[in-house]
Amino acid sequence: MTSPGQSPENPFPVRGVAIRVAGWIDKLGAVWVEGQIAQLTLRPNSNTAFITLRDPAADMSLSLTCPRDVVTNAPVKMTDGTQVIVYGKPNFYTGRGTFSLRVSEIRAVGIGELLARIDRLRRLLEAEGLFDARLKRPIPFLPGTIGLITGRASAAEHDITAVASARWPAVRFDVRNTVVQGPNAVPQIVEALRALDAHPEVDVIVLARGGGSVEDLLPFSDETLCREIAKCTTPVVSAIGHEPDNPLCDLVADLRAATPTDAAKRIVPDTTAELALVADLRRRSARALRNWVNREQHTLTQLRSRPVLARPLEAIAARADEIHRARRAGRRDIARLLDVESDRIGHLSARLSTLGPAATLARGYAVVQVVPAGGEPQVLQSVLDAPAGVRLRVRVSDGAVTAISEGEAEDLL
CATH class of the missing domain: 2.40.50.140 (Nucleic acid-binding proteins)
Known part of the structure; x- marks a missing residue:
């Protein structure tokens, strides 16, 4: 059993x-x-x-x-x-x-024990890199919609909305009211933070509440809230308490504001100040442009006053006579060289004519060539080369005649 x-x-x-x-x-x-x-x-x-x-x-x-x-x-x-x-x-x-x-x-x-535990958590989160400045997301210059997490009808909500609207009237708010102390604070704040981070029109999220004791501000040093802030893709501004208050969410957030009013001033530009800055930049840019134009104009005046630009043809005119003289000298030298070379060519031609066969023929001499059948004429060198019957070509000064050899002749002298 x-x-x-x-x-x-x-x-x-x-x-x-x-x-x-x-x-x-x-x-x-x-x-x-x-x-x-x-x-x-x-x-x-x-x-x-x-x-x-x-x-x-x-x-x-x-x-x-x-x-x-x-x-x-x-x-x-x-x-x-x-x-x-x-x-x-x-x-x-x-x-x-x-x-x-x-x-x-x-x-x-005790307060000392709470502070010691907060310090231990701070060292843990710091070791994990949640406070690293390289992870901080930049705050947009002009956010279209500001997500605000704060207590219902709180002074922090009034200060932020009033100051921000006065500085930039077109700013919009998406306010999520939660409890900001007690056991239900962290779950409600985390839920609101996730909703605002997922909202596509929210450009920056502000977590705000007024001052209080260490116990009152304890939810803003909660590990769950700190890690949720670190996971947000939207920049988060922490505006908790007053200047001496420093909960852990201040270290994790992308920007720490000393007070809620300071948060409004740091995330929303002042219309009056921005308009004054634009006017000042316009004056400075206009003055800089005028100074630049004056400098460039002065530089052009100096360049135009130089002789080479004031009288640009003067240098050419000064060289004109030199060029003319050089041209005359060149032509003269070329003509003289042509005359010398012409005389030399004439002398060489005369010498060539004197030494050439034409002059010899003109004096009564003749050149006799043997004309073989089907061959090239050959100069007659010996009587033995012209037996009887050989065809001969006789060249004289004014032309050539053909003859038939009768053989070797007796010496008539």
């Missing part, structure tokens, strides 16, 4: 399970727990106080019960959002099957 609760034939009754769970939980012993009060219920006719304790860094909560006197005699006023440390024993109520922590002591978290 199986043990009780190990088979459908032998199940545990409800009371059996409840009693066993209560026994297991009862063995855990008392523990110290830190959290933020999300809800406190004090019923008029009951001596038991019911508290919901929330973890600020996670979406988790725990139910507490304690005697009414423990709440009324606590060292700090117990309200929603109060950070406390409680000492209690886990308890399982078998009648309803619910778990709670039976609290016997409540202590307030």
Whole structure:
């Protein structure tokens, strides 16, 4: 036979399970727990106080019960959002099957402890690079729509909208009102931040609230909110508290403003100042243009006053006579050279004529050539080359005649 609760034939009754769970939980012993009060219920006719304790860094909560006197005699006023440390024993109520922590002591978290925890979180986020200046997104010069996250009807909302509208009347706002302190602040702010970051017309997001104590500003040092700001693609401006206040969201945001009014001045340009700047730039540019024209005109005047530009043909005229003289000398030298060369050619021609065969023929000599059949004429060198019957060609000064050789003749001399 199986043990009780190990088979459908032998199940545990409800009371059996409840009693066993209560026994297991009862063995855990008392523990110290830190959290933020999300809800406190004090019923008029009951001596038991019911508290919901929330973890600020996670979406988790725990139910507490304690005697009414423990709440009324606590060292700090117990309200929603109060950070406390409680000492209690886990308890399982078998009648309803619910778990709670039976609290016997409540202590307030000191300011020093809060600041130390904020400093530890600051070092953690800094080590992860969330404060790196290279990750800061630039604020647009003239945002069309400003997303504003702040408390309902708060002074911060009035200051930002009034100052920004006075500086640039055409500016538009998308206001998301949330609680800015207490246990519900972080979830509402994160939800509004995500909605504005996803809005296509929102150019910059401002997270604003007035001053307050360290406990009041604690949501703006929450790790969840800081990481959500770092994930935004829209530039985020932190305007929390006054100048001395420095929650962690100031370090993560793309721009920290000392006050909400300072945020309005830093994200929206002043119409009057911008118009004055435009007028001043126009005057300065006009003056600079006039000065440039005057300088260029002075430079042109100086260039035109130089002789080479004032009388550009003077240099050519001064060289004209020199050019004419050079041309006459060149022509004279060329003519003389032609005359000398002509005389030399004439002398050479005369010498050539004197030494040539034509002059010899003119003196009565003749050139006799043998004309062989089908061959080229050859100069007659010997009588042996002209036997009887050989055809001869006789060239004289005024022409040539042909003859037939009769052989070697007797010497007539």
